[in-house]
Amino acid sequence: MQPMSSLILAAPFDGWLSPLDDVPDPVFAQRLLGDGMAIDPLDGTLHAPADGTVVSVHAARHAITLRLAGGVEVLMHIGLETVRLNGEGFVAHVEAGDTVAAGDRLISVDLGTVAPRVKGMITPIVITETAGHAVIERAAPGRIARGAPLLVLGSAQAESAAPAAAFAATAQATLRLPLAHGLHARPAARLAELAKSYDADVRIVPAATPNATPCRLRSPSAVMALGLRHGDALTLLASGPAAAAVIEALADLIATGMGELRPLGQSAPAPAQAVAESTDTSPIAPGERLMAVTAAAGYAIGQAAWLERPEPPRTARASGDAGAEIARFTQALAAFRAALEQRAQEQAGSEQAAILTAHRHLLDDEDILESVGDAMARGDSASLAWQRTMQARAATLRAAPDPHIAQRADDFIDLEWQLQWHLAGQEPPAVSLPEAAIVIARDLVPSQVAVLSPAQVAGLVTAQGGPTSHVAIIAASKGIPALVAAGPRVLSIAPGTPLLLDATGATLTVDPDATTWATAQAEAARRQARKAAAQAASGLEGRTSDGLRIEVCANLGKRSEAAPAVASGAEGCGLLRTEFLFLDRASAPDEEEQTADYTAIAQALDGRPLIIRLLDIGGDKPAPYLPMAAEENPALGLRGIRVGLAQREMLVPQLRAVLRAGAGAAAGAVKVMAPMIARVEELRAVRAALDAEAAKLGVAAVPLGVMVETPAAAVMADALAAECDFLSIGTNDLTQYALAMDRGNPAVAGSIDGLDPAVLRLIGLCCEGAQSHGKWVGVCGGLASDPLAVPILIGLGVTELSAAPAMVPEIKALVRALSAQDCRGLASAVLQASSAAQVRVLATQMIEGVTQ
Structure with a gap:
């Protein structure tokens, strides 16, 4: 079977040999990873087919890649869907970097444990890197003994290219x-x-x-x-x-x-579990409730509508001119890149824009482009080369044991699909759906969800997919309720079937009875009417029914959020988190960059108040360019204003930028707030620095506020109010400090509740202290976005609420439905409660009384 210069691969198993075409997995059967053969093993030990070096052993120990003579790489994948076992039943005898000889043991597998739990034990042996070789001879299908000749590789061209220079790190x-x-x-x-x-x-x-x-x-x-x-x-x-x-x-x-920073010392949540896909295909009974996995929370009723992904025309046969195929691919790729860039600009600042940008970078992936180019040079059409390359990359990711990584395989399938339309010079057919459609699909790719309109699509349900996929992220950003991993039974739902989608509860009710349907319609109508009314009235000022003025503002984290917040009725920005400028970069922004950003946000707010929080860094928000010694308890160490006072080179440029932005805005519109103030002397130090820089610039000092995040600041609010212009309560940190519970610690985070009476009493103390000096108090923490907290905060004396932008219309509507007198009565009652649960009951009773 062998010419002298050939490379021989021996059978790594004793078993039954078959061509890749017989493998019941299209990734192998269509040779997307490369050519080869497959063996259904009769023994449980995989041996090296030739001398070589171990490139990698998969974490689940079901697959191994070897590099053989001449740079040839061979993948041996034991069984199908064996990655789901996460290594159970497998023992690896080698690791990456080991040198092996033909016949050496590589992996042992317990066939009795593994075989009953997977799709099959057939093992593809695939040449994933040919290095200028090709299969010139292969053993006949049938029984084969371990060590018998399996494949013979020979030179694919008369003269091989000179090897690339070896990589040597310096x-x-x-x-x-x-x-x-x-x-x-x-x-x-x-x-x-x-x-x-x-x-x-x-x-x-x-x-x-x-x-x-x-x-x-x-x-x-x-x-x-x-x-x-x-x-x-x-x-x-x-x-x-x-x-x-x-x-x-x-x-x-x-x-x-x-x-996506999670400090290394912080416990990570339990790894995401792979979503098990149901194999139940039994008929669905009318009124049956199916369980699925929540991808985007929400509630919707509507009719089933199928969304099929139209397949683009693919050219399997090349033109015969590799240069022409490469030129066609290059032109299509340039057009696709431009389209992604334009869509990312249109969605600037959104989750969808970040996904589009990541997709755009994948189109510049050097390994992908080289693989496509090599395939076209060998004679593949541009269409086939792109398809094989991207599907191979998707298959590699899908085998990853981490579901978060595995679900990114859909991105490669999506990019493959989109570029094929550019190669064909066509646009995919426009999506046509009925009103109130609840889309049913086997699976979806990000670009399909991106074009769906929330005005037409009530919800999404897929048989497959995962909750951390980009499809889930885009659905949530559009406000479309979505369920994934609902199983194959949903694919039997006929178009037009009435559906009740409770994505928050992870259920889908199919063809409910008349009573259930009527109840669902009433609930959906009530929610929609409340939402529409709140949005329609969002331009009205925040004022209680008995005339108390309550400003409802928005918390902002970057420039692009300002205009949408104003459109939602925000009366200003009660908290600008300036960390957006300082984090996620290698060096600090200078004064000019900060001034430009703060000024742009002030202009977008069009004269409305803008409260700029000084850099709140340290603790759970470190910066690489600001060296800080490790601390046993960062939350109680150098963070917030303490960092600014210790690192004046950070504080001074920011104060100057705020002052310059304030000088160009309406009088008093721009304010500055110091985070994590615990003592009066800290406030005085900030005041002195602010006044000094204002004098140097020749401008008026902007109003200075204190962010109340510590029990000390709440208790000393009267002393602080005597020397500042306003106070704003950060309820997230105040809660964790008051209850001595770290909100980043999963062991106690679930017990943290801002409506705990201890926290509410501190807020009451803060309001009393501020009122004694005629200063106003706002809340910019999570409680400002909690409808149950709003009447309590108003009753305690808070006159400004800065909420998440999406919550502004609802919070303003609630404020207008409340009376300040009733709020004060509720506040008095909850201060006597002994638990957050009691507080919630009292608040719920009041809100239900005013929102019916």
């Missing part, structure tokens, strides 16, 4: 990953983007497998496939003129958390 760093969800699409894309801006070749390797072949950081798909999770250690390696600089920049960016 700089490296090992660090742990502080990203809450690990290295998924968005952070991987950002790292790739940064790496490309330096004259250096950067690689990454998990520290747990230091001898594994490092993958290129410029390939987000390869980085995602590593499956690195929060807390995992990784090593960055670089070569080239800018090796040291790029390593430093990448380490700084990773340290920021890239918007």
